[in-house]
Structures are given as structure tokens and as C-alpha cells.
Amino acid sequence: MGPGPAIRTPDQRLRVFVSSTLKELEPERRAARAAIERLRLAPVMFELGARPHPPRDLYRAYLGQSDVFVGVYWQQYGWISPGEEISGLEDEYRLTPGDMPKLIYVKRAAEREERLAELLDRIRDDGTASYTPFSTADELAELIESDLATLLAERFDASRGAVTSDAGAAGDEASADEASDARAAAAAPPTGSPTGRIPAPYTEAVGREFEVTALLTWLADDAQRLITLVGPGGIGKSRLAIEVAHQAGPPFDRVTFVTLEHVRDPAEVLPAIARELGVRDSGDAPLSEQLGIARAGRRDLIVLDNFEQVLDAARDLVTLLTDVPGATFLVTSRARLRVRGEQVFDVEPLALPPDLADPADxxxxxxxxxxxxxxxxxxxxxxxxxxxxxxxxxxxxxxxxxxxxxxxxxxxxxxxxxxxxxxxxxxxxxxxxxxxxxxxxxxxxxxxxxxxxATVEWSIDLLGDEARAMFVRLGVFAGDFSLDAVEAVTAGAPWATDLLGTLLELVDGSLLRQHGDADVPLFSMLVPVREIAGARFDRDQDAAAVRRAHADHYARLAAQMEPLLRGATQVAALDRLEAERDNLRAAFRHLIAVDAVDAVADAVWRLLLYWWIRSYLPEAKTWTEDLLAAGQPLSTRTRAILLAFPSWVSLWQTDAEISTAKLEESVRLFREIGDEFGEGLTLTVLSLAYMSVEPPDLELAEARQRAALDLEGGRDASFDALYRGALGRIRLQRGDLAGAMTLFEQSLDEAVRAQDMFVESIALTQVGWAQLALGQDASEAFLRNLDLAVRLRNDNGIAFALEGVSASVATTGDLERAGMLLGAADALRARTGLSDQRSYVTFQPFVDAVLASDDAAAFLAGRARGRRMSRRAVLESALGSHAAAAAGPRPSGVPS
Structure with missing residues (x-):
């Protein structure tokens, strides 16, 4: 039997092979993939491949087609298949060619499987690979992106030096060939500058250093002869092309810049290229052949700027690739050419700064x-x-x-x-x-x-009728949106027969952007584009019906996401809702305007964990207050929700009133309609309220919390763990440290079994404070909590964790650092509008003790500094010296 078909990688860009165990490093693999794709490189990963092939055949074939090896390792050695002596993880490293760059990243861990530790020792000692430790998926992404960018730059510098050293001999040989060809001599342009007219840049190409380096590397590859810079109007395609043209130099004998801004007829593209090259059309042969004769033996870089209005001329470019074999084409266009041989380089917006409220220094x-x-x-x-x-x-x-x-x-x-x-x-x-x-x-x-x-209108004018109609309809969206949402707002439209094809035309025309940050294909428009689409949509005769379809879709989305916000699907669900948050807001506003208050109350209640984890509780409270202000008739369930939700959020706001009466009424209403989930959740909130009033009523608090735990209907592991932890807080406040620790341990175990990172982080906070109360070292629990909160992007959870780490550090005597960490927590509290729950200000006794000490000045100076520090600097300080505890799956010493 002959060899089987070749196994090809997902695309043909510069390929980066990523080797790691799959399940334990799933977040890290996603981060690595995103970092590689941000550099416009191709991640070569097992999960992206052709499933019909056996795993070993697949990764060996992928390795054979790859250019860079990235290894990511943590605790596990990996599966050893039957009949083999080593795991696929080690086999992949062994099969890596000696001359392939190897970038090794090792996640800090308290312990590793013995065979993995041995493998890492050999990798570190063999001297052929870089070896870098890391703690979080975000840190890994930054390391990979930085290292690959450096590697690209180094390889490009080396390739340019090699090409330059050979250029003289190649040029002499080409000149001899041309001299022997009479037709080439007749058609060739007059002797002059080897470089055509390139527009002069009036300003620096700010922030495009990587793009320039990457494009020059692509251009140095003879196999990539048609490169299209694609992006919306105003994104900087022309400026980037000008910068590349000025820096191209060797291996090109000539760089020619052809401006097509005023060309409308595709038939005029070849003549425009000929004019810039100085080639006269004799009419004796097709112009593409004449260009091939004139430029025989030459290496040309031909830049074609503003190609979007002459896309039909793309066929002529394919002909030129054959007739002028020494030419490489760099094209700028708002739409892809969609011809064979094209390599697309998406020009993205400039990198943005982090959001901030008050830069202080x-x-x-x-x-x-x-x-x-x-x-x-x-x-x-x-x-x-x-x-x-x-x-x-x-x-x-x-x-x-x-x-x-x-x-x-x-x-x-x-x-x-x-x-x-x-x-x-x-x-x-x-x-x-x-x-x-x-x-x-x-x-x-x-x-x-x-x-x-005007720039956007130019792009719209290039669309077909159906795509123009789709563009107007998409004006209903306030932010990123999914394909499901597009289907909801276009249902029944006569022009929406080929939804994907029409969306693709908008993507190709750079009026729509496609990405998948939330593990779901999402679309978005840049702000100016969305504003124009929105203005056109407002004038559409179907606008009212479409807005209602949009609002109903997002009410359904809330119901679909509710169960996914717990357990192993939590992070993906959070990211999905975050991506479409602006549309949720727009949907709520519209539903309130049309008096659909029950639908909004239901959606707000179902998304409780989203508001909580992403620290949007004050915003969600505002929605419920708006519903009450609408003055519309309310269902029993809606009244229960509108009594419970604002009362719960008020526990986090020190200037808000606590109303146990409203919560008692909410419990009664949920019980009346048989909603045991709502009843249990509200009983827990009521328990916290009784802990928070002055003076606290701990008897009633415990009675209400035990009632919540006694309910059978509507229970799940995540909320059961939350209820158990809440009961532990009451026992802790009543001085029963042992009983509280038992409940916290049970809560932590349940959360881990449910794979619920958020509930685990809460349980770790509770375990940490209990450990401190018992005189134990709680730093590992709080650092693990900090790691989880960062991964969840839970600002309030990060503040909890920093407060705990601060208290742990204070017990060691490093009061300046303890103050810095607490100051950073203060800044986060101010940003979210949420303070620690009034019944649970567990760090205050530590603050009081420090302020009464001789080192109070150092603590206060550190706290002031922490309030001004950037989040990244704070997290690096908090996690740096304790990275092993922060990165591990469970901290040692924390109950299991």
C-alpha cells in the first residue's frame, strides 16, 4: 500500500507548534493560541487538526510542517499510549528538528510527576531551547507574543544580511540575461533610479514596528508573492504599505508604488502598473507579457494601493504572477482579493492603553x-x-x-x-x-x-444590494453580536436568504469584523461604522419590530446562559456575556420602554452570577430600580425579585439602607409560587442582612441560613457550597472557629468537585480568614484565591484576595508591603462601587493592630502607594514571590 495523503496544517502561514497536555493546560492553550494569532502566525495544535488521522501521525506530520516549537508544561507527564515507553508530550519534543527554535514555558507548581520533572531537567540542560517559568495564562500569552516577535526580528535581520551578500552576483547574472534579449532591451524603461516613486511619509508610523518587521519577513519569502493588507478605511493600510516600501531594499532591485485611488475601471490597472514601471504598451502582445519581458531577471516589489474599487482586476494580478515571475505584489484593499496565491495580512487598530479612572503620577x-x-x-x-x-x-x-x-x-x-x-x-x-x-x-x-x-460611505458604496440592506439592519446592535443574534433580527427579511454569504461580504469589505474571543463566533463594527449603521437603521421602516426582536433575543440569551454560569462552563459563559453586554443593556432599555418589565426582571435575576463575578452589581441594582419606577403591574415572581435583588446589593454599599422586612416578604412570595431556588437564595441574602444590621441578630441569621440548606428543590452544587460557606461565616462571627472551619472546608470541597472557580475563590477567602483566626499561615489560600479572581476578571474578588494577602503579610512584619497590598484593594473597591460586606470586614482588626504599632507610618505610606499603583504592578508584587502557591491547583495546607 502506498503512502496516504499528506496531512496539512490549518493554514500556510509561519507555523508555531504548541506542545502541552490538553486538559490541565486548557486555559494556557487558549492563551497561547490567541498570542500566536495576534502575531498573524498559525498555531499548530492538536485540537485544530484533522481528526481522522491517528494522534501520533497527526502531531508528527504537524511538526514536520512547523517553523517554531513552543512547549508548555505544568504538572502532568501526559498519557503513554499502549506499546510505547514515552508520552506523546516527550515524543513531540524529541522529534523537534535540532535547528528549529524551541521556546519552553514551565508553569510554576508545588509538585510535578516524576517523569515530567526528569524531562524538564533534560530540556533545561541540553542548551538548545529557551526556558522560562510563568504563573498565569495571561503571563504566558505575553511571554509567547514577546518571544516570537523577537525571534521574527532576529531571523529577518539574519535573512537580510544573507540576501545582501549574494545580491551582486545575482544582479550580474540577470544583467547578462537581459543584454542577450533584444525584445527586453526594446521594452525596458530608460536607465534611472532603481526605485520608483514612493509617497513621502509626512509622519512617523506610530505603533507599527511589529507589522513592518513581519511584512518584510513575508516579502523575503519567494513563495509569498501576493500579499494583501486588508482592513477598514482609516486603519492605516496605505501608511503601513508606504513604510514597508521605504524599508524593503534588498532582495528587491526596484520598489514601485502604484496609487489606484482614482482608477475605477479594472481594465486600467495593468496600464497603471506599466506606467509606473516605465513600460510602453507596444500592442504587439498582451500587456502582462510585455511587462514580463521588460522586467525579466529583475526582482520587483510592486505596491498597489487602494485596490478595493477594482477588485475584478485581481484576475490580472494572477496572470502577472506567471508572466512576471520576479515580481512580488503588496496590495492594500478594504476587501480580500480571493484569488489563489493570496496571503492576507489583517491590519488591526493600534494597541490601546488599559482603562483607568485616575492616573495619579x-x-x-x-x-x-x-x-x-x-x-x-x-x-x-x-x-x-x-x-x-x-x-x-x-x-x-x-x-x-x-x-x-x-x-x-x-x-x-x-x-x-x-x-x-x-x-x-x-x-x-x-x-x-x-x-x-x-x-x-x-x-x-x-x-x-x-x-x-466619507471613508465609511466609500466602503458602503462598494457593497451589493443585499449586503447594504444587511448593513442597515445590523445598526440595531450596540456592540459585539453573535450569528444567532443576526438570525433573530433578520428573520423574514427577503434579502436574508444567504445570511453567511452576506455577512462574509461585509467582513470582506472591512465593515464588519469577526472574532471568537468568547468561544463563539462574534461580529463587531468599529465605532464610526456602527454610528453610521445606527443612523441608517433609525430611519428604517421596520426599526420598531427589529428592536423588539433584538430585545427578545437577549432575554432568551440570559435564560440560556444562566446554568452555564456555574461549574466548568463558567469562564466561557462570562466571556460571552461580557462580549454582548452592550446589547444586553440596549435590550433591557427597550423592554422597559415597551413595559415588558417581567422579562427584564427575569433576565437580571438569571444573570445574578454574571453581575456578581464581574462586579456589576450596582448597575444591575439600577435596572431593578428602573423597573420599580416604571409603575407597571408586576407578577408575583417579579415582585419577589425586585424586593430581593436591590436589598442584596445594598449589603455591599455602606451608605445604603438594609431592609430585612423586604427580604422576608420576598421569601414569602417565592415560597408562594413554589420557586425553591429563589426562596433559598433570598433566605441566604436575608441571613446576611441579619448579620449586617446593628446590632446583628445572629440567631435569626443562622435560622434563615439553615432553612436555605434544608430546601431540596432548585439546589445545585455551586449554590449549596455558597449556602454552606454563608453558614460558616455565621459560626465564625459567633466564635465557633472549629465549626466554621468545618463548614468552609465542606464548601471548598463542593466547589472544587463542581469545577466552579468563583465559588472556590469565595471558599478560599473564608478558609484563609479562619486560618488567620486560628493563628495559621493563610497566604497560600489567599494567593490561590487571587489567581482564580484574576482568571475570572473578578475585581471584587481580587480586592478580597489582596486584603487577605495583606493581612498574611502583616503577620510577618513587612508592614510597608502589607499596606501597599491593602491600598491596591482600596483602589479596586473604589472602582467597583462595592465595599466589603458590612458583616464581614475581616481585615479591619489587622489594620487596627498595625495602626497602633510603632510601624504605622510605614504601613500608611505603603497603603498610599498601593492606591496609586497599576493593577499589573500590584499583581506582580503579590504573586511574584509566591507564584508556586498562586499557580498550583490547590494550595498545600488548604483542606481537601
Whole structure:
């Protein structure tokens, strides 16, 4: 039997093979994949491959086609298949060619399987691989992205040096060939500069260093001869192409820049290329053949700018790839050419700074200016007003502007030019409608780029009728949206027969962006594009019906997500809801406006864990207050929800009133309709309320909590663990440390079995404070809690964890660091609008003890510093020296 068909990797870009165990490192594999794809490289991973092939054949074939090896290791050695002596994990490393770059990342762990430890020792000692420890998936992503970017730059520098050394001999041989060809001599242009006319850059290409390096690396590969820079209008495709053209140099004999901005007839593209190359059309042969004769033996880089309005000329480019074998084409277009041989390079917006509320010192300003979007704003604002600087006073406004404009270079340039008339604060206040702000009067800017609106309209004009209708309909969305949502709002539309095909036309035209950050294909529009779509949608005759379909879809989504917010699906469900949060808000507003209050109350209640984990409880409380203010008739269940939810959130707000009476009434209503889940949850909230009133009523608190645990209906492992932990808090407050610890241990065990990271983090907080009360070291519990809270993006949980770590550090005598950690927790509390629950301010006794000590000044100085530190700096400080405990699956010493 002959050999089977070749097993191909998912695409043909530079390939990065990722080796790791699958289940234990699933979050890390997702992070690695995202980091690799951000560099426009191809992740080669087992889960992306062809399932019909046996695993060993698959990874061996993938390794054979890969360019870089990335190994990620933690605790497990991996499965050893029958008849084999080593695991696939070790086999993959052994099979890696000696000359392939190997990047090894090892997650810190308290313990590892012996065979993995031996393998890691051999890898570290063989001297052919880089070896880097890490703690979290986010840190791994940063390391991989940085290391691969450095590797690309080093390889590109090496390849340019090699090409330069050979260029002279190759040029002499090519010249001899041309001299012997009379037709080439007749058609060739007059002797002159080896480089054609390239537009002069008037400004620096801010933040595009990686893109330039990556494109130059692609261009150095003879196999990649047609590269298309794709992106929406204003994203910076032309500026990037100009920068690449200026830096290309060897191996190209000539770089020619062809501007197609004013070309509308696809038949005029070849003549435009010929004119720039100085080739005269003799009419004796097809023009593509004449170009091949004239440029025989030459290495040409031909840049074709603004190709989107002549897409039918893409067939001519394919012909040129054959007739002019020495030419490479770099094309800028708002749409893909969709021809064979095309390599697409998606031009993304500039990287954004982190969001922040109040940058307090110059160090924070320096961190903000590291973001390319902010540097571009500053540089262009300085061009308009040389006195402008980004300062601690205006930095938050500048960050907000850049984030609101989503890093789109043209939008930032147009906005920053207004600095002569508007301060950043005044500009920020006008961002609710961005289009009037994004206008320039510069005479040397093409008419279609003098406003963002004109730039977007240019792209819309290139669409077919169905895609234009779809564009208008998508104006109903307020943020990212899924394919299911598109189906909901287009149901019954006569032009929506080929939904995927029409969406793809919008994606290809750079009016729609596609991504899958929440493990579900999502679509989005840049802010200016969405504003134009929204304005057109508002004028649509079907707008009212579509808005209701949109709102009903998101009410259904809340019901679908409710069970997924618990257990192993928790993170994916949180990310999905986060991605579509703006649409949830828009749906709630519309349902309230049309008096559908029961639907909104139901959705808010079902998404309780989402609001809680992502620290949006004050916002959710506002929704319930708006429902009460609507004055509409309420169902019994809705009345129960609207009594319970705001009362619960009030426990986190020190200036809010606690009403046990409202909660007692809510319990009665839930019991009346037989909703045992609602009854149990409200009993738990009521228990916390009795703990929080002055003076606390711990007898009633315990009675209500035990009643919640006694209910059988509507129970699940996650909430059962929460209820048990709440009872433990009451026992702790009553001085029963042993009883409390038993309940906390049970809560932690249940949470771990349920694979519920959020409930586990709460249980770890409770275990940690109980350990401190018993005089034990609680640092490992709090650090594990911090790791979980970071992975969940739970700001309030991070604050809980930092308070616990602070108290643990205080017991060691390092009061300055303890103060810094507590100050960071203070800053997070201020940001979320939530304080520690009034019945559970467990760090205060430690603060009181420190303030009464001789080292109070060091603690207070550290606390003030912590309030100003960036989140990243705080987390690095907290996790750095205790990374093993923070990264492990369960801290040693924590009950199992």
C-alpha cells in the first residue's frame, strides 16, 4: 500500500507548534493560541487538526510542517499510549528538528510527576531551547507574543544580511540575461533610479514596528508573492504599505508604488502598473507579457494601493504572477482579493492603553504612553498645538478618547487635530456622537478621508444590494453580536436568504469584523461604522419590530446562559456575556420602554452570577430600580425579585439602607409560587442582612441560613457550597472557629468537585480568614484565591484576595508591603462601587493592630502607594514571590 495523503496544517502561514497536555493546560492553550494569532502566525495544535488521522501521525506530520516549537508544561507527564515507553508530550519534543527554535514555558507548581520533572531537567540542560517559568495564562500569552516577535526580528535581520551578500552576483547574472534579449532591451524603461516613486511619509508610523518587521519577513519569502493588507478605511493600510516600501531594499532591485485611488475601471490597472514601471504598451502582445519581458531577471516589489474599487482586476494580478515571475505584489484593499496565491495580512487598530479612572503620577503616564494609540494622539495633537502634553491631569481623558475610537489611526488623527479648540475633557464629553468630531480641513488629504463618515460611505458604496440592506439592519446592535443574534433580527427579511454569504461580504469589505474571543463566533463594527449603521437603521421602516426582536433575543440569551454560569462552563459563559453586554443593556432599555418589565426582571435575576463575578452589581441594582419606577403591574415572581435583588446589593454599599422586612416578604412570595431556588437564595441574602444590621441578630441569621440548606428543590452544587460557606461565616462571627472551619472546608470541597472557580475563590477567602483566626499561615489560600479572581476578571474578588494577602503579610512584619497590598484593594473597591460586606470586614482588626504599632507610618505610606499603583504592578508584587502557591491547583495546607 502506498503512502496516504499528506496531512496539512490549518493554514500556510509561519507555523508555531504548541506542545502541552490538553486538559490541565486548557486555559494556557487558549492563551497561547490567541498570542500566536495576534502575531498573524498559525498555531499548530492538536485540537485544530484533522481528526481522522491517528494522534501520533497527526502531531508528527504537524511538526514536520512547523517553523517554531513552543512547549508548555505544568504538572502532568501526559498519557503513554499502549506499546510505547514515552508520552506523546516527550515524543513531540524529541522529534523537534535540532535547528528549529524551541521556546519552553514551565508553569510554576508545588509538585510535578516524576517523569515530567526528569524531562524538564533534560530540556533545561541540553542548551538548545529557551526556558522560562510563568504563573498565569495571561503571563504566558505575553511571554509567547514577546518571544516570537523577537525571534521574527532576529531571523529577518539574519535573512537580510544573507540576501545582501549574494545580491551582486545575482544582479550580474540577470544583467547578462537581459543584454542577450533584444525584445527586453526594446521594452525596458530608460536607465534611472532603481526605485520608483514612493509617497513621502509626512509622519512617523506610530505603533507599527511589529507589522513592518513581519511584512518584510513575508516579502523575503519567494513563495509569498501576493500579499494583501486588508482592513477598514482609516486603519492605516496605505501608511503601513508606504513604510514597508521605504524599508524593503534588498532582495528587491526596484520598489514601485502604484496609487489606484482614482482608477475605477479594472481594465486600467495593468496600464497603471506599466506606467509606473516605465513600460510602453507596444500592442504587439498582451500587456502582462510585455511587462514580463521588460522586467525579466529583475526582482520587483510592486505596491498597489487602494485596490478595493477594482477588485475584478485581481484576475490580472494572477496572470502577472506567471508572466512576471520576479515580481512580488503588496496590495492594500478594504476587501480580500480571493484569488489563489493570496496571503492576507489583517491590519488591526493600534494597541490601546488599559482603562483607568485616575492616573495619579508620572509613572502611570509613562505606562499609558507605551500604548501606540496614545502616542499617536499625543504626536498628532502636538503637531496641531506644540504645547500639548499627556499629563496626570488629562491622561484619563486621553485614554478614554483612544479607547472610544478603538485605536483607529485616522479617527485618532482627526480627533487629536481638534486639540486647538477642545481640551481632552471637552473632547471626551462629545464622544457620544463621534462623527462630527472626526473631520479635517487639510487640503492635501483625499476627499474620502477628510471625514470618517466619507471613508465609511466609500466602503458602503462598494457593497451589493443585499449586503447594504444587511448593513442597515445590523445598526440595531450596540456592540459585539453573535450569528444567532443576526438570525433573530433578520428573520423574514427577503434579502436574508444567504445570511453567511452576506455577512462574509461585509467582513470582506472591512465593515464588519469577526472574532471568537468568547468561544463563539462574534461580529463587531468599529465605532464610526456602527454610528453610521445606527443612523441608517433609525430611519428604517421596520426599526420598531427589529428592536423588539433584538430585545427578545437577549432575554432568551440570559435564560440560556444562566446554568452555564456555574461549574466548568463558567469562564466561557462570562466571556460571552461580557462580549454582548452592550446589547444586553440596549435590550433591557427597550423592554422597559415597551413595559415588558417581567422579562427584564427575569433576565437580571438569571444573570445574578454574571453581575456578581464581574462586579456589576450596582448597575444591575439600577435596572431593578428602573423597573420599580416604571409603575407597571408586576407578577408575583417579579415582585419577589425586585424586593430581593436591590436589598442584596445594598449589603455591599455602606451608605445604603438594609431592609430585612423586604427580604422576608420576598421569601414569602417565592415560597408562594413554589420557586425553591429563589426562596433559598433570598433566605441566604436575608441571613446576611441579619448579620449586617446593628446590632446583628445572629440567631435569626443562622435560622434563615439553615432553612436555605434544608430546601431540596432548585439546589445545585455551586449554590449549596455558597449556602454552606454563608453558614460558616455565621459560626465564625459567633466564635465557633472549629465549626466554621468545618463548614468552609465542606464548601471548598463542593466547589472544587463542581469545577466552579468563583465559588472556590469565595471558599478560599473564608478558609484563609479562619486560618488567620486560628493563628495559621493563610497566604497560600489567599494567593490561590487571587489567581482564580484574576482568571475570572473578578475585581471584587481580587480586592478580597489582596486584603487577605495583606493581612498574611502583616503577620510577618513587612508592614510597608502589607499596606501597599491593602491600598491596591482600596483602589479596586473604589472602582467597583462595592465595599466589603458590612458583616464581614475581616481585615479591619489587622489594620487596627498595625495602626497602633510603632510601624504605622510605614504601613500608611505603603497603603498610599498601593492606591496609586497599576493593577499589573500590584499583581506582580503579590504573586511574584509566591507564584508556586498562586499557580498550583490547590494550595498545600488548604483542606481537601
Amino acid at each position: 508620572d509613572g502611570t503616564v509613562d505606562e499609558i504612553l507605551a500604548a501606540p494609540a496614545v502616542r499617536l494622539f499625543r504626536d498628532r495633537a502636538r503637531a496641531a498645538d506644540p504645547r500639548f502634553e499627556v499629563t496626570p491631569e488629562n491622561a484619563a481623558d486621553v485614554v478614554h478618547i483612544c479607547r472610544a475610537l478603538e485605536g483607529v489611526p485616522l479617527a485618532i488623527e482627526l480627533a487629536s487635530a481638534r486639540i486647538r479648540a477642545l481640551t481632552p475633557a471637552a473632547m471626551r464629553a462629545r464622544l457620544d456622537r463621534v462623527l462630527p468630531l472626526l473631520v479635517t480641513a487639510a487640503r492635501d488629504v483625499p476627499e474620502r478621508q477628510r471625514t470618517i463618515e
